[in-house]
Amino acid sequence: MDTAALYERGLELRRKLFGADAVQRRMDALGEFGAPLQHVINAYVYGDVWSRPGLPNKSRSLAMLGITAAINRPQEFRVHVRGAIANGCTQDEVREVLLLVAMYCGVPASIEAHRIALEVFQEQAAAGG
Amino acid sequence: MDTAALYERGLELRRKLFGADAVQRRMDALGEFGAPLQHVINAYVYGDVWSRPGLPNKSRSLAMLGITAAINRPQEFRVHVRGAIANGCTQDEVREVLLLVAMYCGVPASIEAHRIALEVFQEQAAAGG
Amino acid sequence: MDTAALYERGLELRRKLFGADAVQRRMDALGEFGAPLQHVINAYVYGDVWSRPGLPNKSRSLAMLGITAAINRPQEFRVHVRGAIANGCTQDEVREVLLLVAMYCGVPASIEAHRIALEVFQEQAAAGG
Amino acid sequence: MDTAALYERGLELRRKLFGADAVQRRMDALGEFGAPLQHVINAYVYGDVWSRPGLPNKSRSLAMLGITAAINRPQEFRVHVRGAIANGCTQDEVREVLLLVAMYCGVPASIEAHRIALEVFQEQAAAGG
Amino acid sequence: MDTAALYERGLELRRKLFGADAVQRRMDALGEFGAPLQHVINAYVYGDVWSRPGLPNKSRSLAMLGITAAINRPQEFRVHVRGAIANGCTQDEVREVLLLVAMYCGVPASIEAHRIALEVFQEQAAAGG
Amino acid sequence: MDTAALYERGLELRRKLFGADAVQRRMDALGEFGAPLQHVINAYVYGDVWSRPGLPNKSRSLAMLGITAAINRPQEFRVHVRGAIANGCTQDEVREVLLLVAMYCGVPASIEAHRIALEVFQEQAAAGG
Numbered sequence: 001m002d003t004a005a006l007y008e009r010g011l012e013l014r015r016k017l018f019g020a021d022a023v024q025r026r027m028d029a030l031g032e033f034g035a036p037l038q039h040v041i042n043a044y045v046y047g048d049v050w051s052r053p054g055l056p057n058k059s060r061s062l063a064m065l066g067i068t069a070a071i072n073r074p075q076e077f078r079v080h081v082r083g084a085i086a087n088g089c090t091q092d093e094v095r096e097v098l099l100l101v102a103m104y105c106g107v108p109a110s111i112e113a114h115r116i117a118l119e120v121f122q123e124q125a126a127a128g129g
Numbered sequence: 130m131d132t133a134a135l136y137e138r139g140l141e142l143r144r145k146l147f148g149a150d151a152v153q154r155r156m157d158a159l160g161e162f163g164a165p166l167q168h169v170i171n172a173y174v175y176g177d178v179w180s181r182p183g184l185p186n187k188s189r190s191l192a193m194l195g196i197t198a199a200i201n202r203p204q205e206f207r208v209h210v211r212g213a214i215a216n217g218c219t220q221d222e223v224r225e226v227l228l229l230v231a232m233y234c235g236v237p238a239s240i241e242a243h244r245i246a247l248e249v250f251q252e253q254a255a256a257g258g
Numbered sequence: 259m260d261t262a263a264l265y266e267r268g269l270e271l272r273r274k275l276f277g278a279d280a281v282q283r284r285m286d287a288l289g290e291f292g293a294p295l296q297h298v299i300n301a302y303v304y305g306d307v308w309s310r311p312g313l314p315n316k317s318r319s320l321a322m323l324g325i326t327a328a329i330n331r332p333q334e335f336r337v338h339v340r341g342a343i344a345n346g347c348t349q350d351e352v353r354e355v356l357l358l359v360a361m362y363c364g365v366p367a368s369i370e371a372h373r374i375a376l377e378v379f380q381e382q383a384a385a386g387g
Numbered sequence: 388m389d390t391a392a393l394y395e396r397g398l399e400l401r402r403k404l405f406g407a408d409a410v411q412r413r414m415d416a417l418g419e420f421g422a423p424l425q426h427v428i429n430a431y432v433y434g435d436v437w438s439r440p441g442l443p444n445k446s447r448s449l450a451m452l453g454i455t456a457a458i459n460r461p462q463e464f465r466v467h468v469r470g471a472i473a474n475g476c477t478q479d480e481v482r483e484v485l486l487l488v489a490m491y492c493g494v495p496a497s498i499e500a501h502r503i504a505l506e507v508f509q510e511q512a513a514a515g516g
Numbered sequence: 517m518d519t520a521a522l523y524e525r526g527l528e529l530r531r532k533l534f535g536a537d538a539v540q541r542r543m544d545a546l547g548e549f550g551a552p553l554q555h556v557i558n559a560y561v562y563g564d565v566w567s568r569p570g571l572p573n574k575s576r577s578l579a580m581l582g583i584t585a586a587i588n589r590p591q592e593f594r595v596h597v598r599g600a601i602a603n604g605c606t607q608d609e610v611r612e613v614l615l616l617v618a619m620y621c622g623v624p625a626s627i628e629a630h631r632i633a634l635e636v637f638q639e640q641a642a643a644g645g
Numbered sequence: 646m647d648t649a650a651l652y653e654r655g656l657e658l659r660r661k662l663f664g665a666d667a668v669q670r671r672m673d674a675l676g677e678f679g680a681p682l683q684h685v686i687n688a689y690v691y692g693d694v695w696s697r698p699g700l701p702n703k704s705r706s707l708a709m710l711g712i713t714a715a716i717n718r719p720q721e722f723r724v725h726v727r728g729a730i731a732n733g734c735t736q737d738e739v740r741e742v743l744l745l746v747a748m749y750c751g752v753p754a755s756i757e758a759h760r761i762a763l764e765v766f767q768e769q770a771a772a773g774g
Contacts, residue, residue, distance in 0.1 A: 001390050033611060033637070034630050036439070040618055041627075044431045045232045052423070055225035059191050062184075063226045066192040067233050068624065070199035072330055072588055076233070076624035095291060096184035097192045102298055103174045104196050104205070104751045108326065108334035111299075114292050121291070132259050162740060162766070163759050165310070169747055170756075173302045181294070197753065201459055201717055205753035224420060231427050235620045237455065237463035240428075243421050250420070303748045313707075313741035320704050321711040321742045325749050328715035330588055334749075353549060354700035355708045360556055361690045362493045362712050362721070366584065366592035369557075372550050379549070432619045442612035446578055449571075450613045453579040454620050457586035459717055463620070482678060483571035484579045489685055490561045491583050491592070495713065495721035498686075501679050508678070519646050552697070560689045568681070 003043050010047025017057075017083040061087040062097055069101045069113040077113055081120040091121055132172050139176025146186075146212040190216040191226055198230045198242040206242055210249040220250060261301050268305025275315075275341040319345040320355055327359045327371040335371055339378040349379060390430050397434025404444075404470040448474040449484055456488045456500040464500055468507040478508060519559050526563025533573075533599040577603040578613055585617045585629040593629055597636040607637060648688050655692025662702075662728040706732040707742055714746045714758040722758055726765040736766060 014023045027038050050060065061084035068077040084094055094117055102110035143152045156167050179189065190213035197206040213223055223246055231239035272281045285296050308318065319342035326335040342352055352375055360368035401410045414425050437447065448471035455464040471481055481504055489497035530539045543554050566576065577600035584593040600610055610633055618626035659668045672683050695705065706729035713722040729739055739762055747755035 003388050003390060003393070006390070030627075030630050030634060033607065033634050036611065036615055037618060037623070037626055037630055040431070040435075040615070041623055044427070045623060048427075049228045049232050052225060052228070054221045055191075059188060059222070060225065060229060062188050062192050063195040063229055064233070067195040067199050067229060070196050071234055071622065071624065073624040073628070075628065091291065092183045093188070095294065096181060096189065099178045099181070099294055099298070100189060100192055100196060102295060103178050104193070104753060105200055106329065106749045106751045106754075107295070107299055107303060108329065108331035108749060109751075110295055111288075112331070112333065114288050114295055118288060118291055130261050132261060132264070135261070159756075159759050159763060162736065162763055165740065165744055166747060166752070166755055166759055169302070169306075169744070170752055173298070174752060177298075200751065200753065202753040202757070204757065220420065224423065228423055228427070231424060233622045233624060235458065235622045235625075236424070236428055236432060237458065237460040237620060238622075239424055240417075241460070241462065243417050243424055247417060247420055307744045307748050310741060310744070312737045317704060317707050317738070318741065318745060320700075320708050321745055322749070324708040324712040325715050325745060328712050329750055349549065350699045351704070353552065354697060354705065357552055357556070357694045357697070358705060358708055358712060360553060361694050362495060362709070363716055364491045364493045364496075364587065365553070365557055365561060366491060366587065366589040367493075368553055369546075370589070370591065372546050372553055376546060376549055436615045436619050439612060439615070441608045442578075446575060446609070447612065447616060449575050450578050450582040450616055451620070454582040454586050454616060457583050458621055478678065479570045480575070482681065483568060483576065486565045486568070486681055486685070487576060487579055487583060489682060490565050491580070492587055493716065494682070494686055494690060495716065495718035497682055498675075499718070499720065501675050501682055505675060505678050517648050519648060519651070522648070556689070556693075560685070564685075 003039075006043040006047030007039060008042075008047070009051055010042040010045065013046045013050055014042065017086045018079060019082075022082075058084075058087045058089060061089055062093065065094060065097045065113075066101060069098065069109050070105045072109065074112060074116055078116050078120060081117050082124075085120070085124060091117075132168075135172040135176030136168060137171075137176070138180055139171040139174065142175045142179055143171065146215045147208060148211075151211075185216075187213075187216045187218060190218055191222065194218075194223060194226045194242075195230060198227065198238050199234045201238065203241060203245055207245050207249060210246050211253075214249070214253060220246075261297075264301035264305030265297060266300075266305070267309055268300040268303065271304045271308055272300065275344050276337060277340075280340075316342075316345045316347060319347055320351065323347075323352060323355045323371075324359060327356065327367050328363050330367065332370060332374055336374050336378060339375050340382075343378070343382060349375075390426075393430035393434030394426060395429075395434070396438055397429040397432065400433045400437055401429065404473045405466060406469075409469075443474075445471075445474045445476060448476055449480065452476075452481060452484045452500075453488060456485065456496050457492045459496065461499060461503055465503050465507060468504050469511075472507070472511060478504075519555075522559040522563030523555060524558075524563070525567055526558040526561065529562045529566055530558065533602045534595060535598075538598075574600075574603045574605060577605055578609065581610060581613045581629075582617060585614065585625050586621045588625065590628060590632055594632050594636060597633050598640075601636070601640060607633075648684075651688040651692030652684060653687075653692070654696055655687040655690065658691045658695055659687065662731045663724060664727075667727075701732075703729075703732045703734060706734055707738065710734075710739060710742045710758075711746060714743065714754050715750045717754065719757060719761055723761050723765060726762050727769075730765070730769060736762075 030037065050057070061080065064080040065084055068080050081094065098110050098113045098117065101113055159166065179186070190209065193209040194206070194213055197209050210223065227239050227242045227246065230242055288295065308315070319338065322338040323342055326338050339352065356368050356371045356375065359371055417424065437444070448467065451467040452471055455467050468481065485497050485500045485504065488500055546553065566573070577596065580596040581600055584596050597610065614626050614629050614633065617629055675682065695702070706725065709725040710722070710729055713725050726739065743755050743758045743762065746758055
C-alpha cells in the first residue's frame with residue numbers, strides 16, 4: 001500500500017475519533033518541524049495499526065487508557081479519554097480500567113488519570129456532548 | 130464487606146483465571162513472608178477490583194495486556210496472557226493490543242511481549258489447551 | 259476485618275498525616291466518579307498497609323520520598339513531603355534521601371524533587387508551620 | 388512510497404547493521420504471529436526512520452545506546468551495541484554514553500549496560516570481529 | 517583530583533553550554549538546601565563525566581536528547597535542547613533523534629519532545645540566537 | 646577533598662555493606678572498561694552520598710529498597726537487600742517497605758521484590774548469616 005494512502009486513511013480516522021479541529025490544532029502546533037512525526041502518527045499509527053481489523057476500536061480505546069496511564073503521559077491519556085468516549089466507552093467502563101491501573105501501576109498513576117478523565121467528562125458535558 | 134470474604138472471592142477468581150495449581154505455586158513461593166502481599170492480591174486486586182461489575186473480564190484482560198507490557202514486567206505479562214486466553218481472548222485480539230504497545234510504548238516493549246505471548250500459546254497448544 | 263472499618267481507620271490516618279482540609283479537597287475533587295478509588299486509598303493503602311505495625315511511620319515516609327521521586331509522580335511526591343514532615347522528618351533527612359535519588363534514579367529526578375520539597379518547606383514556613 | 392519497498396529497504400539495512408543471520412533468527416522467532424510487528428520494524432523503523440538523511444548512522448547508534456539503556460530493555464540494548472559497532476563506534480565512545488546514562492538515569496541502569504556491552508565486545512573478539 | 521577543582525571546571529562548562537545567567541538561576545532556585553546536589557551536578561556530572569575526552573560534546577548532546585526524552589523529564593529535556601544547540605546540533609539533527617524516540621519509546625514521548633524543542637527554537641530565534 | 650580519598654572511603658564502605666568478595670567480583674566483572682563507572686560508584690555514590698552524616702545508614706537502606714524496587718532494577722534491588730540486612734534491617738521492616746511498593750508502584754513490582762528478598766534471606770540463612 002502506498003504511504004500517502006495510509007496517511008489519508010489515518011488522518012480521516014484521527015479526525016473521526018478526536019474531532020477535525022483538535023487534530024488540525026495538534027498538527028499545526030508542530031509545523032514543518034513536526035511533519036515527519038505527523039507522518040508516523042497518521043500513516044503508521046492510525047492508517048495502519050488502528051485501521052486493522054481484528055479488534056473493535058472500543059476495545060482498542062480501553063487498552064489505550066491503560067497504556068497511556070501506565071506510561072505516565074498525561075497529555076496523551078487525555079486525548080485517549082476523548083477517543084474512548086467517541087468509540088462508545090461509558091464513564092463506568094473508563095473507571096474500571098483506571099482501577100486496574102491503581103492496582104498494577106500504583107495509586108498515584110490512577111489518581112492523576114481519574115483527575116484528567118473527570119476534566120474530559122465535564123468539558124464534554126459543558127459542550128453538550 | 131469483610132476482608133476474609135473478599136479474600137475468598139478473589140482467590141476463587143484467580144484460580145478460575147490462572148488455574149488452581151499455578152496460583153497455589155505462586156502463593157507457596159512467597160510463603161509466610163509473602164502472606165500480607167497475597168492478602169492484597171486476593172482480597173483487594175481480585176476480590177474487589179476484578180470482581181466489580183461494569184466491565185466484562187475479557188475487556189479487563191485486553192487492558193491488562195497493554196498495562197503489563199507498558200510497565201515492563203514480563204512475568205506479570207505472561208500471567209495475564211494466560212488470563213486473557215481464559216477470558217476468551219483470541220490470539221488475534223492479543224496481537225492487536227501488542228501492536229498498540231509498539232506504537233505507544235516503543236517497539237522493544239512489543240517485541241518482548243510478542244515473544245512471551247507466543248511462548249504461552251505454544252505451551253497451551255502442547256497441553257492441548 | 260470489615261472494609262468499612264478499614265476505611266474509617268485509613269481516613270483518620272490520612273487526615274492526621276496530610277491535614278483534614280487537604281484530604282477533603284482531594285476526595286471532593288474526584289467526586290462520585292472517584293469514590294471507588296478513594297475506597298482503595300482509604301481502606302487498603304492507609305487503613306491496611308500504612309496502619310500495620312512493624313515500621314515507624316517516619317521510616318515509611320523516608321521510603322515514600324524515594325518511591326514517589328523514583329516513579330516520576332511529582333504531585334504525589336509533594337503530598338509525601340508534607341507527610342514526612344508530619345511524621346517528624348527533618349529537612350536534612352529529606353535531603354539525604356533525595357541525594358540517593360540523584361545517584362540511583364539520575365540527577366533530573368532529584369532536581370525536580372528538590373524543587374518541590376523546597377516549595378513545601380517554604381509554604382509551611384509561611385503558614386508558621 | 389509503497390510500504391513493500393520501505394519493507395525491503397529496511398530489511399536490507401537491518402541485515403547490514405546486525406547481520407543477516409541474526410535478523411533472520413529474530414524474525415523467525417516470532418513467526419506468523421509476529422509478521423505485522425516485523426512489518427512495523429522493517430518498513431517504518433528501518434525503512435523510514437533509520438533510512439532518513441540528516442544524521443549519520445553512527446550518531447543514531449550513539450543516541451540509541453542512551454535510549455535503550457534508559458528504557459530498561461536489555462535485549463534491545465544488546466542489539467544496539469552490535470549496531471553501534473557496525474556503524475563504527477569505538478568501545479570508548481560506547482562507554483562515554485554509558486557514563487551519561489549513569490548520571491541521568493542512575494548507576495543501576497549503567498551497571499547493567501556496561502555488563503551487556505562488555506559481553507558483546509568479548510563475543511565479537513571471540514568471533515574475530 | 518580535588519573535588520573543588522572538579523566543581524569549578526564543571527560549573528564553567530555548564531555556563532558555556534547553557535548560559536551563565538540560566539545556570540545561576542537554576543542554582544539559586546535550590547539555595548542552601550540544594551547545595552549538595554549542585555555539587556553533584558557541577559563536580560561529578562559536568563566536571564567529571566562531561567569533561568572527559570573520548571566523545572565530542574555534540575555527540576554527547578545528541579545522546580542526551582534521546583536519554584532525557586526517554587526518561588520522561590521534560591524540564592531536563594528542554595535544558596539539553598539548549599545545550600545541543602550550543603554544541604552545534606542543527607534542528608534537523610535534533611529531529612532525527614526525536615524520530616528514533618518515537619519508534620523506541622513510543623509516539624507520546626516524541627510528541628512532547630517535539631513540542632519542547634520547537635519552543636526552544638522559537639525562543640532562540642526571538643532572542644536573535 | 647581529593648577524589649582518590651573519596652574513592653578509598655567509598656570502597657571501604659561498600660565492602661562493609663556488601664562483603665569484600667562480592668564487591669571485588671562486581672568490580673572485576675566490568676574490568677578496564679568499567680573503571681570509570683567504578684570510580685563513580687566508589688567515589689561519588691559511596692564515598693560522598695552514602696558517607697554523609699544526616700541519616701543513619703539503616704534509614705538509607707530502607708529508602709533504597711523502595712527506590713530500587715520502583716525503578717525496576719532487580720539486580721540492584723538484590724544488592725540492597727543484602728545491604729539492608731548488613732545495616733540492621735529486619736525481615737519485617739523489609740516487608741513493610743515492599744507493601745508500600747505494592748500500593749504506590751503496583752503489585753507486580755512488589756511480587757518481584759518479595760521473590761528476590763526471600764532468596765536473599767534463604768541464601769543468608771544457608772550461609773549461617
